[in-house]
Structure formats: C-alpha cells, structure tokens
Amino acid sequence: MTQYYTAGRWHKLGENAFRFAVLVLLALVFLLPLVWVLITSVKSEIEVRIHPTALLPEVFHWDNYLNAWNNTNFGVQFLNSLLMASGVCLGQILTSVLAGYAFSRMNFLGKNFLYGISLLTLMVPYQLLALPIFVLLANLGMVDTYWALILPSVANAFGVFLLKQHIDGIPVSLEEAAFMDGAGRLRILGSIVVPLSKGPVVTLLVLTFIAEWNDLFKPLVYTSSAWLRTVQLGLTTFQEQFTATYTLLMAAVAFVTLPTVILFFLAQKQLIAGIASSGMKD
C-alpha cells in the first residue's frame, strides 16, 4: 500500500473504478438467470426456439402471464401459501418470544439441558423426519389438511435462539421497575420486552415467511388434494403439465417469486441484520 500514499487520490479513484467494474460484471452474472426469466416470459413460444438469446421480444406477449395464471388454480394456491406462511409465522413468533424470554430471564431446573436439546434440533435434516411426522399426522387425522402445512413448523429453535440473544442484551432494570409496581411476568413481557424486541421479531417474521412461501417439502409430503396445493407445489405440477412451454413456465416463476422479492425489498435492512446476528454466536 505504499503507492496508495504516494500516488494519493488518483490511485484510489482508479482502484474504486476497478472495484466498481468488477462488481457490475458480477452483478450482471448473478442477475442474468433472473433477467432471462423476465425476457422469456414475454416472448412467443416460436421466438424462444428461433432466437433464444435475443434480448427483447419482437412483440411483448403479456398474455403469457394471463395464460399461466388461468391454466392452473394459482389464485387458490396463493391463498394456501399465504395461509401456511402466516400460520407458521404466528406460531413461531408466539412460541419463540415466550421460550426466548424464559431462557433469557428465568431460572428453572434443566434450563441448560433443554436449551441444548433445542439447539441440537437445528442440526437435524428435517426431510428425514417426514415419515414419522406423516404417521403422527395420520393418527391425528391431520394429513391433507391445513394443520399438516402449519403445525410441523411451529417450533423452530432458530427463533428461540434469536429472541434469547436479543433479550439477553436488554437491561433487566426496566423490568425490575415494573415488577416493583406489581406487574407479573406475562405483563412485563408484553408491555416492556416485546416492544423492545421489534427488530428480531420482524427478522423472524420475514425469514420465516420467505422460507414457508418457498417451502415445497411439507405440501409435497403431507398433502395430496389439489385444493390444498401451495404455490411451490403448484409450480412443480404446472411444470409437469407444460414441460417445454418455457414462456408460460417463466411467467409462472415470475409471479410466484414476486411476493418474496417485494418482501425482501421492504425488509432488506432488517433481514440482513437478522442473518448477521444468527451468524454471530457468542
């Protein structure tokens, strides 16, 4: 870095320009498959075969989107995915806030053991548990119902970990004051801790929503009815129907992906902070 000092600002400018150029190139490579989805989705099926690499269609075929949407029951599937994701989010936030608070603030027998056990479940590949869970759901009469899409994901140790880490950092003196005024644990949690934990709660909400919206596994294994199909399962069935009709397939990919992309834009900062804190284990 000697030159850095002698050549001064011009060198730094050149260096930044180079860094910028590399980033632009990499961003193009990363965006190319996604941009190609959008380009393909508005071409005609013939054009895709004759000029596969043409950047713009001769005529914009917006009707591909309408055809893709109408050719399956995507409306119902959007609703199913929304229900599944919202149910899981609600369940995870409730269980995580309660358990995260208890693990952070309360003392009880077997606390460390129970916390250790919960963290260990993060290491278990969940796909392998599908069969025992299927049998359990069948015994409860829940196979092929909304319950099968929601309940298996309600307990997630990641959420408990996220909330505990956060609550550990809140000064306990705030709660003491409330306690002196005669407030119970639950009221303290609701009126003091939860309002101070908006950050991790939103992170959990967004990460869980994206994960559930994108989940194929639960709908694939635990449901079979067409009316319970979620968007991701719908997308795979749509693919089986329109194997080589890439224009329609890419239109479907675009609108199935849109909600998570919007959510990502809205919650970008929060999401990045959340991933960051999950990476920092102390």
Add this chain to the structure above:
Amino acid sequence: MEIPRRLGPSWRGHESARAYLFILPFFFFLSLFWLYPVAMLVLDSLHKWDGMSPDRLFVGLDNYSDLLVDEDFLQSLGNSFLFIAGSVPLGIALSLGLALLLRKKIAGLGFFRTAFFLPVATSLVATGLIWQWFLNDNFGVLNGVLGAWGAGKIPWLTSTTFSMISVILMTLWKDAGYFMIIFLVGLHSIDESYYEAAKIDGASRGVIFRQITWPLLMPITFLVLVTKIIFSFRAFEQIYALTKGGPVGSTKVFVYYIWEEAFKLGKVGYAAAAALILLLVVLVITGLQFKFIRRRSGT
C-alpha cells in the same frame, strides 16, 4: 455480554413452574415434530418395515450392516462428497470475494447487495426451473452465449459428467448472497486500527489480507465452512428441482437417496438407518466446530 440478574430464582415462589409454562408451547411442538420423530427414526432403523403394513420385523442392526455394502448407498455418499468438495470451497471463495468487494462504501452498494441476495429469496423450485431453462442444451442462454464465443453445445443436464457441475453452479449462485452477508459482518467487526497500522508500515495488499483479514476472519470462515458442509449434506430440494437425481443417478446425493428409499421404494427401516448415519455425521461435524471454537477462545 453479562447483565446482572438481580431478579434471581427467588423472584417469586413459583418461578420454576411459571418458566415451564413459558416454554411449554415451544416444547410441545418441538417434542411432537422434532424429538418424537427422531426417536421413531431410531426405532424404525432397527426394523424391516414398509411404513404402512402392521408387520414390523425386528432385525437389530441388519439395516446398518446392509447399508455399508449397498452400492447405491455408497454411490450417493460419494456424490454428496463430490457435491461438498465442489461447492463448499468455491462457495466460500465467492462469498468472501463478494464481501471484500462490498466492504468499503461504493456507488450502488444497495443495488449490488440486492443483486447478490435475490437468488436467496427465490424458492428452490423456481431456481430449479430457471436453471433448467438457463442451462437448456439447445435454447438455453448459457450455451447461447458460449456458442457466440465458438464453444460447442454443452450437455449441462443430460450428461453424467456435467450434471453435478450444473448442480454445483446453481448452488453457488443461490447461496453466495447469504454467506456474503455473514462475511460482511465478520469483516466489519475487524478493528480498523489494524489496517491503519499496516498502512503506516507500508504493507502490501496481499500481506494485509494474509496477516490481518484472513486470521482475524478465521472464526467466521470456520462457522461458514461448517454451516455450508451441513447444508450440503442436507441438500435435497435443489436436486429434486433441477435433475431429480439423474441422469443415471449421477446427482443422487445422500438425502435424495434416503428420500427415494423411504417414499418410492417403501424401505422405511432401511432409510431410517441411513438417515441416522447422516445425523451422526452432522453431529460429529457440529461437535468438532464447538471444540474448535473453544480451543480458539481458550488461546
């Protein structure tokens, strides 16, 4: 950070009972959908069972010993190692490279971060579809671009040689943004004064990276390494979405093999034994990680 907890165990008489009530909802669902299934898996692995019929035959450890000589199982294990060997080092290099490029302020930072992160928000089903199209032999844009440079058509998904490369490429694209964020946090946590001191000493860029960035980033790199290995062992959806394990089993990785044995061939006990072997591998890797972190913080 340690906060004095003056509200100790004796805050209230029934503190313990109350605490159990707080963790009850979580542990109720954790027991039903995590702990109980793992216990069932252990039981199933000792039986010959198709998952439905009432006759479950106890076979002891036969499933385990059969697995060790099952060529399909060993091939899937080999495929998983191939997948890990290909995607983990490259993935770390890519994510670290992106993080290093985005460490300091630059015009369009938000745009770049979004560009690298968008694949993370895309579902694996959509990703699989996108890449099937992207890698299509005849009409795919990648072969189109390569063709413009005079390269021949590469059978990305239809040859046993290229199928695994395709799965690895797709995984690199999908996951880079996620681990980039973790590396970025690690880079930002390195004290700026180290760099200032190195600058004054006139250290070169390479020396700064080798002497400061790399060693101080080691705990994060190690965390990413372990997470990536575990993620890679668990890989299922991307295979299901892109190649369905083919062609000729060339991308049939560990979990995909287990899934096929259990759900397509009805060999539930057998698949359970394989699943437990995977679980054991993952636990050993995690244990090593903890040991490593402890050793580091000890010195």
